[in-house]
Amino acid sequence: MPETYRTSIGVSTLDSIRLLGKDLPHELMGEVSFSDLAFWLVALRRPTQGESRMFGAVLVALADHGLTPTVLAARLTLTSAPESIQGAMAAGILGGGSRFLGVVEDAARFLAEGLRADEPHAEVARALVQRHPRIPGLGHPVHKDGDPRTPVIYALAEETGTLGPHLRLLRAVAAAHSELTGRKLPINGAGSCGAALADLGFDPGIIRGFALVARAAGLLGQIAEEIRDPIGLRLYDAVDRHAQYVDPR
Amino acid sequence: MPETYRTSIGVSTLDSIRLLGKDLPHELMGEVSFSDLAFWLVALRRPTQGESRMFGAVLVALADHGLTPTVLAARLTLTSAPESIQGAMAAGILGGGSRFLGVVEDAARFLAEGLRADEPHAEVARALVQRHPRIPGLGHPVHKDGDPRTPVIYALAEETGTLGPHLRLLRAVAAAHSELTGRKLPINGAGSCGAALADLGFDPGIIRGFALVARAAGLLGQIAEEIRDPIGLRLYDAVDRHAQYVDPR
Amino acid sequence: MPETYRTSIGVSTLDSIRLLGKDLPHELMGEVSFSDLAFWLVALRRPTQGESRMFGAVLVALADHGLTPTVLAARLTLTSAPESIQGAMAAGILGGGSRFLGVVEDAARFLAEGLRADEPHAEVARALVQRHPRIPGLGHPVHKDGDPRTPVIYALAEETGTLGPHLRLLRAVAAAHSELTGRKLPINGAGSCGAALADLGFDPGIIRGFALVARAAGLLGQIAEEIRDPIGLRLYDAVDRHAQYVDPR
Amino acid sequence: MPETYRTSIGVSTLDSIRLLGKDLPHELMGEVSFSDLAFWLVALRRPTQGESRMFGAVLVALADHGLTPTVLAARLTLTSAPESIQGAMAAGILGGGSRFLGVVEDAARFLAEGLRADEPHAEVARALVQRHPRIPGLGHPVHKDGDPRTPVIYALAEETGTLGPHLRLLRAVAAAHSELTGRKLPINGAGSCGAALADLGFDPGIIRGFALVARAAGLLGQIAEEIRDPIGLRLYDAVDRHAQYVDPR
Numbered sequence: 002m003p004e005t006y007r008t009s010i011g012v013s014t015l016d017s018i019r020l021l022g023k024d025l026p027h028e029l030m031g032e033v034s035f036s037d038l039a040f041w042l043v044a045l046r047r048p049t050q051g052e053s054r055m056f057g058a059v060l061v062a063l064a065d066h067g068l069t070p071t072v073l074a075a076r077l078t079l080t081s082a083p084e085s086i087q088g089a090m091a092a093g094i095l096g097g098g099s100r101f102l103g104v105v106e107d108a109a110r111f112l113a114e115g116l117r118a119d120e121p122h123a124e125v126a127r128a129l130v131q132r133h134p135r136i137p138g139l140g141h142p143v144h145k146d147g148d149p150r151t152p153v154i155y156a157l158a159e160e161t162g163t164l165g166p167h168l169r170l171l172r173a174v175a176a177a178h179s180e181l182t183g184r185k186l187p188i189n190g191a192g193s194c195g196a197a198l199a200d201l202g203f204d205p206g207i208i209r210g211f212a213l214v215a216r217a218a219g220l221l222g223q224i225a226e227e228i229r230d231p232i233g234l235r236l237y238d239a240v241d242r243h244a245q246y247v248d249p250r
Numbered sequence: 251m252p253e254t255y256r257t258s259i260g261v262s263t264l265d266s267i268r269l270l271g272k273d274l275p276h277e278l279m280g281e282v283s284f285s286d287l288a289f290w291l292v293a294l295r296r297p298t299q300g301e302s303r304m305f306g307a308v309l310v311a312l313a314d315h316g317l318t319p320t321v322l323a324a325r326l327t328l329t330s331a332p333e334s335i336q337g338a339m340a341a342g343i344l345g346g347g348s349r350f351l352g353v354v355e356d357a358a359r360f361l362a363e364g365l366r367a368d369e370p371h372a373e374v375a376r377a378l379v380q381r382h383p384r385i386p387g388l389g390h391p392v393h394k395d396g397d398p399r400t401p402v403i404y405a406l407a408e409e410t411g412t413l414g415p416h417l418r419l420l421r422a423v424a425a426a427h428s429e430l431t432g433r434k435l436p437i438n439g440a441g442s443c444g445a446a447l448a449d450l451g452f453d454p455g456i457i458r459g460f461a462l463v464a465r466a467a468g469l470l471g472q473i474a475e476e477i478r479d480p481i482g483l484r485l486y487d488a489v490d491r492h493a494q495y496v497d498p499r
Numbered sequence: 500m501p502e503t504y505r506t507s508i509g510v511s512t513l514d515s516i517r518l519l520g521k522d523l524p525h526e527l528m529g530e531v532s533f534s535d536l537a538f539w540l541v542a543l544r545r546p547t548q549g550e551s552r553m554f555g556a557v558l559v560a561l562a563d564h565g566l567t568p569t570v571l572a573a574r575l576t577l578t579s580a581p582e583s584i585q586g587a588m589a590a591g592i593l594g595g596g597s598r599f600l601g602v603v604e605d606a607a608r609f610l611a612e613g614l615r616a617d618e619p620h621a622e623v624a625r626a627l628v629q630r631h632p633r634i635p636g637l638g639h640p641v642h643k644d645g646d647p648r649t650p651v652i653y654a655l656a657e658e659t660g661t662l663g664p665h666l667r668l669l670r671a672v673a674a675a676h677s678e679l680t681g682r683k684l685p686i687n688g689a690g691s692c693g694a695a696l697a698d699l700g701f702d703p704g705i706i707r708g709f710a711l712v713a714r715a716a717g718l719l720g721q722i723a724e725e726i727r728d729p730i731g732l733r734l735y736d737a738v739d740r741h742a743q744y745v746d747p748r
Numbered sequence: 749m750p751e752t753y754r755t756s757i758g759v760s761t762l763d764s765i766r767l768l769g770k771d772l773p774h775e776l777m778g779e780v781s782f783s784d785l786a787f788w789l790v791a792l793r794r795p796t797q798g799e800s801r802m803f804g805a806v807l808v809a810l811a812d813h814g815l816t817p818t819v820l821a822a823r824l825t826l827t828s829a830p831e832s833i834q835g836a837m838a839a840g841i842l843g844g845g846s847r848f849l850g851v852v853e854d855a856a857r858f859l860a861e862g863l864r865a866d867e868p869h870a871e872v873a874r875a876l877v878q879r880h881p882r883i884p885g886l887g888h889p890v891h892k893d894g895d896p897r898t899p900v901i902y903a904l905a906e907e908t909g910t911l912g913p914h915l916r917l918l919r920a921v922a923a924a925h926s927e928l929t930g931r932k933l934p935i936n937g938a939g940s941c942g943a944a945l946a947d948l949g950f951d952p953g954i955i956r957g958f959a960l961v962a963r964a965a966g967l968l969g970q971i972a973e974e975i976r977d978p979i980g981l982r983l984y985d986a987v988d989r990h991a992q993y994v995d996p997r
Contacts, residue, residue: 004488006481006738009747010471011316013392018399018439020314022746026402035285035309035467042314042471045747060284065269065291067260068991070824070984074839077817077824082845085583086459087347091340092821092839094466095593098336098829143262150267153275190267206477210335210470217343217466218284221459222259222291228455232255236987237817239253240504240979244815248520249507249543255987258996271995294996317742319575319735323590326568326575331596334832341572341590344842347580485738486568489730489753493566497769498756498792502986504979508969509814511890516897516937518812524900533807533965534782540812540969558782563767563789565758584957585845589838592964596834641760648765651773688765704975708833708968715841715964716782719957720757720789726953730753737751 009045021045036060039214043207051161052201058157059194062150063105063212065219071096072223073236079224080233086224093220094213101191102212108138108195110205112167115174122166126173130181138192139175150190154197165200168193258294270294285309288463292456300410301450307406308443311399312354312461314468320345321472322485328473329482335473342469343462350440351461357387357444359454361416364423371415375422379430387441388424399439403446414449417442507543519543534558537712541705549659550699556655557692560648561603561710563717569594570721571734577722578731584722591718592711599689600710606636606693608703610665613672620664624671628679636690637673648688652695663698666691756792768792783807786961790954798908799948805904806941809897810852810959812966818843819970820983826971827980833971840967841960848938849959855885855942857952859914862921869913873920877928885918885939886925897937901944912947915940 011020018025021041029038033047036057040048048056065072075093082088097103111133115125130136141148155172158164175188191212198208227233260269267274270290278287282296285306289297297305314321324342331337346352360382364374379385390397404421407413424437440461447457476482509518516523519539527536531545534555538546546554563570573591580586595601609631613623628634639646653670656662673686689710696706725731758767765772768788776785780794783804787795795803812819822840829835844850858880862872877883888895902919905911922935938959945955974980 004484005741005743006317006485007479007743007745008317008475009745010468010475011314012742012744013316015393016395016398018315018393019744022744024398025311026398030310030399030402031303031307031406033310034283035288035306035313035464036283038310038313039284039467039470042467043474054280057284058280061279061282061287062274064284064287065260066267067262068255068257068984068987070827070980073984073987074821074824074828077821078839078843078845080817081821081843081848082583082585082850084846085347085580085586085842086456087343087345087351087462087580088583088586088589088842088845090346090459090462091343091586091589092825092842094336094340094343095832095835095839096336096825096828097339098334098825098835099831101828102336103829144264144267146265149265149273149275150279153279157280207335207470207474210339210473213336213339214463214466214470215284217463218288218291219259221288221456221463224459225292225456226257226259230256232987233817235253236255236983237815237820239986240815240820240983243503244510245503245505246510246517246520247505247507254990254992256992256994258994261991261993268993271993317735317738319578319731322735322738323572323575323579326572327590327594327596329568330572330594330599331601331832331834333597334593334829334835336829337593337596337832337835337838340835340838341576341593344583344586344590345576345579347576347586348582350579352580481738482568485734486566486571488737489566489571489734492752493759494752494754495759495766495769496754496756502982504815504983505977506815506973508966508973509812511814513891514893514896516813516891522896523809524896528808528897528900529801529805529904531808532781532783533786533804533811533962536808536811537782537965537968540965541972552778555782556778559777559780559785560772562782562785563758564765565760566753566755583845584954585841585843585849585960588844588957588960589841592834592838592841594834595837596832600834642762642765644763647763647771647773648777651777655778705833705968705972708837708971711834711837712961712964712968713782715961716786716789717757719786719954719961722957723790723954724755724757728754733751734753 044202051163055157055161055163055197056201059197060215062190062194063215065222069101075220075223076227076233077236079227089224090217090220097209097213097216102216103209104137104191105195105212106205106209108192109167109199109208111137112170112196113199113205115170116166122170122173125170126177129174130177136174136178138171138188138195139178139186141187141189144187147187148189151188151193154193158197163200167196167199171196293451300412304406304410304412304446305450308446309464311439311443312464314471318350324469324472325476325482328476338473339466339469346458346462346465351465352458353386353440354444354461355454355458357441358416358448358457360386361419361445362448362454364419365415371419371422374419375426378423379426385423385427387420387437387444388427388435390436390438393436396436397438400437400442403442407446412449416445416448420445508540542700549661553655553659553661553695554699557695558713560688560692561713563720567599573718573721574725574731577725587722588715588718595707595711595714600714601707602635602689603693603710604703604707606690607665607697607706609635610668610694611697611703613668614664620668620671623668624675627672628675634672634676636669636686636693637676637684639685639687642685645685646687649686649691652691656695661698665694665697669694757789791949798910802904802908802910802944803948806944807962809937809941810962812969816848822967822970823974823980824983826974836971837964837967844956844960844963849963850956851884851938852942852959853952853956855939856914856946856955858884859917859943860946860952862917863913869917869920872917873924876921877924883921883925885935885942886922886933888934888936891934894934895936898935898940901940905944910947914943914946918943
């Protein structure tokens with residue numbers, strides 16, 4: 002009996018390309034937005050109109066955040082290997098780790114664990130804050146008085162009917178943190194986006210992936226700019242001029 | 251005088267995040283689709299309604315094509331490093347090279363070069379076919395009688411008012427090829443998508459990047475499926491059982 | 500005051516290239532083996548003769564292990580992007596994660612934690628086995644009766660005078676595991692190599708990196724073979740022929 | 749008839765691990781240097797003593813060149829994803845493209861093409877210089893008066909009996925270039941290393957791979973330094989503070 006490889010995503014034959022059980026050219030191209038397709042590919046169902054609007058807003062929120070370390074890694078890789086856009090983009094994607102983009106996943110996981118207890122959010126929130134010295138999704142190195150993306154995420158969730166337990170618990174956690182510690186740490190964009198994706202039904206284990214898809218678009222913008230108006234060599238030069246050899250002993 | 255790094259993409263301050271000169275939370279989130287943002291990040295202008303529809307259809311067309319080598323590379327990377335979704339996605343992105351996704355760029359470049367000559371498309375097409383033994387964008391290993399995406403790309407281009415010189419020349423090239431060689435090689439999806447992106451105003455040098463952004467969504471679907479219903483270890487096992495040592499001498 | 504970037508590795512001037520405080524062309528090229536240089540670059544000191552022999556044997560042990568998932572990922576990436584050897588090698592490197600190569604690091608970390616307690620190895624080993632349901636470095640899916648690399652690692656460590664607490668504790672852990680569980684799980688190659696690298700003085704946090712350097716050589720051999728005698732397209736074809744669409748509902 | 753996958757590299761059974769037709773633990777570990785194994789994995793034969801010495805010197809020459817763009821890409825990737833050493837190393841490997849490391853391959857290819865003509869080196873060299881506006885392997889942005897690695901490569905080649913047609917032709921090309929253009933462009937390290945690898949019998953198509961293996965060791969040193977004494981966040985900060993938004997219109 003031959004090995005078979007099951008898939009629910011795409012299959013092709015001589016005269017058809019099927020994706021997610023649909024005829025790609027006739028039922029998807031021009032019929033579904035790219036953002037909805039990204040949702041569908043993971044959820045294996047088409048988003049509702051409200052979900053579609055919310056999900057698209059989250060991808061837009063996560064697409065770019067300026068000349069971050071991962072953007073610089075992509076641009077410097079293009080400097081060395083200008084013939085390989087895929088290499089530059091892959092280098093940028095590789096920075097989607099624990100320190101920056103990973104917070105989207107960490108916040109979702111943290112909240113999902115809190116929600117396992119079937120108790121009021123306020124109580125769960127207080128318990129979480131007491132147990133965890135550092136709460137993923139709270140605080141931001143730049144936006145110290147509040148991440149401007151967060152209120153918009155909450156307003157859109159309300160408006161689209163997708164405000165769910167993760168976003169609610171996150172708000173309760175921020176309040177409990179403020180109350181118990183006396184410090185005011187705002188909910189950051191990664192935290193509210195992670196909670197919003199969890200409220201859309203996604204498992205924490207895949208949520209970082211949406212941040213990577215969003216970032217792929219941002220990285221392409223940055224790569225296009227690096228082609229037009231490069232900074233890679235100047236950046237290298239700035240480091241090289243200020244490199245200082247230190248004897249390790 | 252300090253070094254400055256110019257950018258037209260994103261900048262943040264204490265209380266604002268700006269992207270493409272707009273206020274990200276208030277002017278972009280919930281106001282622009284993710285697909286339009288991807289266009290905007292590279293073109294540095296928002297697409298028109300027709301361009302938006304066409305561009306979205308191209309991204310949808312390019313998102314996935316089943317268990318291709320690049321998808322298998324991503325899935326096998328997840329098998330070895332399940333803790334790093336970004337590594338699996340980067341491995342899949344790295345397969346966006348000359349043999350498969352690169353055709354999108356190659357076709358756009360080939361057509362753009364043909365269009366430099368200010369002559370009727372039919373004549374340019376005949377000259378191109380006579381000069382080039384292999385035309386990027388013609389022929390497909392599976393869809394031998396015609397790639398089902400191609401007529402939909404042309405219909406959408408017509409409908410959205412974005413049918414331009416690249417798509418027109420590609421059609422003339424296919425006709426000239428058939429006439430001059432007697433063989434019928436259909437316009438493949440990569441070719442028509444590359445021509446469509448070029449007609450949307452994008453430079454051939456960045457066009458492969460849109461295929462990568464589209465593919466990022468497809469790869470995420472494949473990665474989610476690999477988590478749910480893995481094939482990586484079975485694939486490894488199938489190879490390992492049939493590995494045969496050959497003495498190189 | 501300008502920003503400076505300290506480094507103890509390499510600096511160049513108009514007429515010199517210095518590496519690790521040495522004149523690269525005159526004091527290193529032809530004077531130090533590549534393997535010793537790899538040790539030196541991390542330890543910031545040249546290995547002794549015994550350390551050099553042990554370290555080289557560990558790199559040789561870790562270089563290749565056949566057509567593993569990470570090798571297949573590299574070969575399939577070359578199939579899609581044959582113009583980019585660096586992309587294929589990077590894809591292979593990305594598989595150096597928790598499931599396979601990561602065991603080298605996990606074993607070193609596990610043993611290093613055990614060694615914090617200043618107690619006899621036999622007692623530490625029993626406590627570790629009782630606390631941990633799964634011991635990194637014990638057991639192998641193929642080499643069920645013993646990984647043939649392990650006795651050679653121990654013999655070389657003895658011979659080169661580098662047998663230290665990590666290798667000793669690992670042996671005690673294997674004995675304790677056998678005694679307490681009644682099952683006989685052999686010390687695998689990743690485990691003994693990880694312990695050997697820890698005994699050479701390396702921190703667990705960098706040890707996986709040596710497995711990656713070793714694997715880079717193995718991957719290059721595999722990439723060269725893929726160029727000479729490709730299997731990527733046949734592998735894709737084998738999967739594609741046996742792909743079976745499954746409705747997700 | 750089942751699909752089989754031929755390989756001349758590695759195969760494992762219950763109680764053996766074979767590599768290159770040898771018993772890995774007993775015939776290779778402790779018996780062959782890592783550098784010789786890297787040669788063997790690609791050449792499928794063990795190097796002679798002279799080849800071993802030359803090849804090792806080339807790997808040492810190529811291992812590191814300071815805080816280059818590819819090193820910065822690796823360090824910045826570690827900044828964002830400190831949990832994934834393989835991601836940082838892969839990002840660094842991805843910079844092994846046309847602009848820097850690729851020169852090793854380009855020089856080898858350029859010389860190999862010149863050597864197809866069965867004519868005296870001096871004549872071939874003059875013809876090459878006349879045909880090519882830019883000669884890969886000549887000139888260096890920093891080492892303007894001569895790359896200090898080059899004379900050592902030539903001396904070692906002489907000493908080890910591996911000085912062959914590629915290194916000889918490269919010297920003739922440099923002389924012809926100087927004579928015909930009046931400018932003095934020194935042979936750079938990438939050029940002499942590429943020629944040396946070609947003289948060791950390697951095909952230009954795989955030569956970049958050896959630079960990547962060498963660079964893997966250098967990158968690990970840089971990654972270890974980034975863990976000990978990080979510059980990634982300061983580098984990001986230096987760019988971020990000097991980022992300047994430019995309206996694209």
